[in-house]
Amino acid sequence: MESQLQRGVILEIVKVHARAEELLHLPDDGFRYELVRGELRQMNPAGNVHGRIAMSFSWRLARHVEENRLGEVYAAETGFKLTTNPDTVRAPDVAFISRKRLDEVGETEGFWPGAPDLAVEVVSPGDTYTEVEEKVSDWLDAGTKLVIILNPRKKTATVHRTQGNVSILGVDDVLDCGDVVVGFKVGVREVFG
Template sequence: MSTATHEHGETESDIAFHLKSFLRQHKLGKVMTGEVGIFIRRNPDSIRAADVLFISHERLQQVQSKSYLDIAPELVVEVLSPRDSWVDMAEKLEEYFSIGVLQVWFANPRNKTLQVFTSVTDSVLLRGEERLPDIAFLPGFTLAVSDIYS
């Protein structure tokens, strides 16, 4: 695995900051960063590493593994890098949704956009002052894309 650029790290940190700030007040679950391992399949094991994720307290209580998450988080955020291909990202989308992830965000620091997927085929591309649509599992959370890349 190659290391992340400073731009990647800053984007990851900014998204986590906004989520964590909201969750400090609303106590809905946990935000995790730093290539958190999530089981995609078992026997043989297949793992994906999320840049940022949100998992509710309810789902977190169901986790049994001491290593990687064996329960899907509600949200996975992938910060795109120049080496990411659409084929690889489409595969990640399919895997995340297949295990029960409810939303996947692709944050692209190069063009300062955020693509919000609610399924493999349904997404909205946001930029600038556009705000995230309502999120059922994060009621009241709002964020302008420009706040991520400021």
């Protein structure tokens, strides 16, 4: 009964264009959601490969960031409020915010107000090309400096620095994030294991 009630609440929010505050207070129904221009979108739980690759990248990044006191690394559950009226709240698989920006904004309740400096998305089997490109555009348009798309099937890292500035790296290449995360480099092969 409670699950049907929760779903009813969620469906009602979708009909009326949801706001970030409503997303933040949704009842837990076991799913994750993003808010895209007021539309609530359900995200399926990550599969084995997706989760392993996201963790492989994030622990390497987090270790480097912590050792060098560069800022903070965030997990997939973290929402970033990218736009208002209509609201867009996205949650990348991995995110990084620089120490400078953290100090400027201070401690924040709820969703981070703005885009991370780095957003990493791992392509899931059910993701369409259009969905992935929409996420990349949303991140870049909101001010993310570096968006990385990790594709487990192709074992590639597609690096977006601005709209149209794209490079595709294969397993023998090194992913250099030094312009956004000072000194961070990782072999693409290492990420995919």
